[in-house]
Amino acid sequence: MHNGKADQVTNAVATGRLKTGQCERWGNMTKHYDTIVIGAGPGGLAAAYALNATQQVLVVEANLWGGTCPNAGCDPKKMLYGVVEAKRQGQRYAKSGLVGTAQVDWPALMTFKHSYTDRVPTGTVAGLTQAGIDHIHGQAHFVGTDMIQVDGTNYTAQQIIIATGATPTLPDIPGQTAFQTSTDFLNLAQLPAKIGFVGAGYVAIELANIAVEAGAEVHIFQHNERLLRGFPASYTEKLRQILQAKGIHFHMNTNLTALKEAGQQVIVTTDTLPALTLDAIFAAAGRRPQLDDLNLSDLGIATKPQGIVVNERLQTNVPTIYAIGDAVAKQVPKLTPVASLEGRYVAQVILGQTQAAITYPAIPHTVFAGPELAQVGVTLDAAKQAPEQYMIQEQVVGNWYTYHRIQDQTAEVTTIQDRTTGQLVGAVVLAINAEELINHFAALISKHEKPETLRDWMPIYPSVASDLGYFYSK
Ligand SMILES: Cc1cc2nc3c(=O)[nH]c(=O)nc-3n(C[C@H](O)[C@H](O)[C@H](O)COP(=O)(O)OP(=O)(O)OC[C@H]3O[C@@H](n4cnc5c(N)ncnc54)[C@H](O)[C@@H]3O)c2cc1C
Numbered sequence: 001m002h003n004g005k006a007d008q009v010t011n012a013v014a015t016g017r018l019k020t021g022q023c024e025r026w027g028n029m030t031k032h033y034d035t036i037v038i039g040a041g042p043g044g045l046a047a048a049y050a051l052n053a054t055q056q057v058l059v060v061e062a063n064l065w066g067g068t069c070p071n072a073g074c075d076p077k078k079m080l081y082g083v084v085e086a087k088r089q090g091q092r093y094a095k096s097g098l099v100g101t102a103q104v105d106w107p108a109l110m111t112f113k114h115s116y117t118d119r120v121p122t123g124t125v126a127g128l129t130q131a132g133i134d135h136i137h138g139q140a141h142f143v144g145t146d147m148i149q150v151d152g153t154n155y156t157a158q159q160i161i162i163a164t165g166a167t168p169t170l171p172d173i174p175g176q177t178a179f180q181t182s183t184d185f186l187n188l189a190q191l192p193a194k195i196g197f198v199g200a201g202y203v204a205i206e207l208a209n210i211a212v213e214a215g216a217e218v219h220i221f222q223h224n225e226r227l228l229r230g231f232p233a234s235y236t237e238k239l240r241q242i243l244q245a246k247g248i249h250f251h252m253n254t255n256l257t258a259l260k261e262a263g264q265q266v267i268v269t270t271d272t273l274p275a276l277t278l279d280a281i282f283a284a285a286g287r288r289p290q291l292d293d294l295n296l297s298d299l300g301i302a303t304k305p306q307g308i309v310v311n312e313r314l315q316t317n318v319p320t321i322y323a324i325g326d327a328v329a330k331q332v333p334k335l336t337p338v339a340s341l342e343g344r345y346v347a348q349v350i351l352g353q354t355q356a357a358i359t360y361p362a363i364p365h366t367v368f369a370g371p372e373l374a375q376v377g378v379t380l381d382a383a384k385q386a387p388e389q390y391m392i393q394e395q396v397v398g399n400w401y402t403y404h405r406i407q408d409q410t411a412e413v414t415t416i417q418d419r420t421t422g423q424l425v426g427a428v429v430l431a432i433n434a435e436e437l438i439n440h441f442a443a444l445i446s447k448h449e450k451p452e453t454l455r456d457w458m459p460i461y462p463s464v465a466s467d468l469g470y471f472y473s474k
């Protein structure tokens with residue numbers, strides 16, 4: 001879809017209104033832009049909007065406009081999560097005067113989800129059109145370091161940004177085609193009675209929690225004994241016990257060896273269990289960068305299994321080609337706010353507004369697992385290894401006002417302070433609405449503040465924010 005900007009460029013060049021060089025290859029049916037963005041997810045869109053004020057920008061999208069997060073990730077997931085959490089909150093209030101048992105109507109829940117997701121692609125296109133950003137639907141691949149091809153048409157640009165995201169990894173076992181993915185789960189018209197997930201990371205834990213709360217029998221197969229690596233083991237073990245009490249079957253240290261389709265069902269064989277017949281099995285064993293068909297190796301662009309190799313300014317080894325978001329090999333978590341920050345940053349680099357290396361604030365992350373497990377900053381493991389540097393405060397907070405009110409007896413918070421400066425440097429929260437508390441901690445950490453700073457702040461009482469008072473009241 002062109003919004004006509006490139007055509008306006010042609011006219012402008014023909015009438016001498018544009019700088020020369022802005023449309024130099026138009027005569028060869030090659031359209032020229034200042035910057036081309038491949039991929040219209042949170043990363044690519046952030047870059048395109050930031051560049052648009054002063055540049056001719058083209059965005060190319062092969063699938064759904066808006067990318068993974070709003071179509072098949074964060075947003076639809078949390079719509080389902082919100083409803084199953086309301087059901088569970090009802091159970092928690094059973095001893096607090098609420099009577100009756102809520103049930104999840106899966107088809108109605110899906111209709112609710114579609115009420116949001118069905119509008120995302122058209123809304124994204126409308127936004128691009130209104131902003132005057134050219135956009136075309138199709139698979140982009142490089143035909144030169146300054147040129148891509150989409151459906152047989154060439155487009156050149158001074159800079160090209162790769163923002164193609166990631167896609168689920170399917171374990172390489174016989175019967176692999178029987179695997180479904182998180183995208184399939186988030187579009188299930190009916191909830192299958194018995195389902196399995198391979199992996200025990202973010203995707204498996206979040207979707208397993210939704211499925212079990214909605215009434216399915218759920219199995220998680222994990223090849224080692226660690227779920228949610230990256231979060232402290234003491235916390236993940238508590239979360240595992242909570243999820244197990246809800247009915248999730250954890251099969252740890254278990255490798256899937258084969259899948260076999262049997263009518264509408266799948267027979268799952270493993271190296272530890274008798275064969276299990278399930279109605280659906282979902283691959284949640286990680287995501288790989290979506291780089292297929294881009295022809296990166298032809299250009300000599302370096303990649304690793306984790307993604308495209310970039311320098312501290314997010315340039316690939318071809319300096320005019322940048323990479324951002326989930327497509328990049330990096331140390332920071334692959335999350336929507338990270339992709340958006342990188343998109344805005346790379347636009348500043350391209351516009352000559354900064355030459356400084358990218359820096360990230362403290363990046364909070366949360367598993368929406370009923371309760372939520374969230375953390376930010378210095379990890380608990382790192383803090384335990386440097387007791388001379390860090391002070392760790394672990395608190396069971398189920399008796400705090402908020403957690404008593406919402407009947408979350410297992411709520412727990414750990415804070416980590418730097419002994420020398422007194423600044424808050426890390427936090428872990430396992431609680432209902434942990435994301436709210438961790439957001440406040442993330443703000444304190446990013447501003448390098450001491451918890452006492454909160455004395456100067458007056459949040460609404462009672463609220464999650466007012467609970468922060470517990471951290472400086474002692
Ligand atoms: C189930 C699930 C739940 C998640 N939940 C959260 C959450 O709660 N919070 C959070 O912060 N993150 C979450 N994430 C992660 C988040 O979705 C990603 O980090 C984010 O979408 C990355 O943005 P991106 O722009 O890098 O890539 P994407 O959003 O994946 O966008 C990339 C786009 O590029 C397109 N593309 C790929 N190749 C080409 C090509 N050759 N030509 C043209 N277009 C191409 C793709 O079709 C896609 O639309 C979740 C992910 C999943 C799968």
Ligand SMILES: NC(=O)c1ccc[n+]([C@@H]2O[C@H](COP(=O)([O-])OP(=O)(O)OC[C@H]3O[C@@H](n4cnc5c(N)ncnc54)[C@H](O)[C@@H]3O)[C@@H](O)[C@H]2O)c1
Nearest residue numbers: 171198199200201202203204222223284285286287334366
């Ligand atoms: N709430 C959020 O912010 C959120 C939610 C979902 C996804 N995400 C993003 O998406 C990414 C991908 O999520 P994910 O859960 O797919 O990946 P992940 O990397 O978080 O977890 C993958 C899991 O699969 C296991 N595994 C790997 N190979 C296996 C195999 N062959 N058999 C069994 N288990 C195997 C790993 O040990 C790990 O437990 C996350 O890292 C995160 O960046 C974020």
